[in-house]
Amino acid sequence: MLQTELGDITKVENVDAIVNAANKSLLGGGGVDGAIHRAAGPELLEETRELGGCETGDAKISGGYNLPVGHVIHTVGPVWNGGSNNEEDLLASCYRRSLEVAKDNDIRNIAFPSISTGVYHFPVDKAAAIAVNTVKVMMEENPDAFDRVTWVLFDEETKKAYDTALNSD
Numbered sequence: 001m002l003q004t005e006l007g008d009i010t011k012v013e014n015v016d017a018i019v020n021a022a023n024k025s026l027l028g029g030g031g032v033d034g035a036i037h038r039a040a041g042p043e044l045l046e047e048t049r050e051l052g053g054c055e056t057g058d059a060k061i062s063g064g065y066n067l068p069v070g071h072v073i074h075t076v077g078p079v080w081n082g083g084s085n086n087e088e089d090l091l092a093s094c095y096r097r098s099l100e101v102a103k104d105n106d107i108r109n110i111a112f113p114s115i116s117t118g119v120y121h122f123p124v125d126k127a128a129a130i131a132v133n134t135v136k137v138m139m140e141e142n143p144d145a146f147d148r149v150t151w152v153l154f155d156e157e158t159k160k161a162y163d164t165a166l167n168s169d
């Protein structure tokens with residue numbers, strides 16, 4: 001099942017893992033990354049320091065500490081640079097790798113933010129289409145692995161883009 005909801009991903013309770021739109025250092029930042037580190041507490045940073053960073057398009061897992069969820073999957077989206085630097089493939093890879101890591105850890109219910117569409121400036125309509133298509137393909141290829149994927153979106157405009165992508169075929 002694929003769905004969207006409006007809200008703060010750090011408050012989501014009924015999932016096994018939330019995904020963080022991190023940067024390559026995995027040491028925290030602004031936006032959703034900052035909110036996740038604040039809500040999880042300093043132990044999250046202690047653990048992510050040990051992860052050795054993360055390449056753009058890849059994903060790594062940690063505990064959730066003071067978050068209401070057991071795990072955080074940290075992925076690094078591409079910075080939008082006009083679209084000719086492989087941004088679309090790298091964003092698809094974020095979703096694919098996040099779900100591969102989830103599957104490897106028996107995580108069946110997962111919540112994503114809108115990766116790369118904040119300070120990384122990926123156009124939200126394009127990002128939503130890539131996100132939805134990539135997750136749909138992964139769920140078709142792994143029919144027994146996942147129960148629910150939810151996009152937890154921070155503003156109405158972003159939610160509208162993901163709803164449009166979900167309803168487009």
Ligand code: AR6
Pocket residue numbers: 007008009010021022023028029030031032033034035077113114115116117118119120121152153154155158
């Ligand atoms: N819950 C859900 N969505 C949120 C929340 C929240 N609490 N806070 C922000 N968003 P961004 P990026 C939305 O900038 O573009 C960080 O500094 C936000 O409105 O967080 O991938 C990292 O360390 C937007 O729709 O992530 C990296 O350096 C979406 O989350 C860099 O930003 C993504 O915005 C990553 O940039």
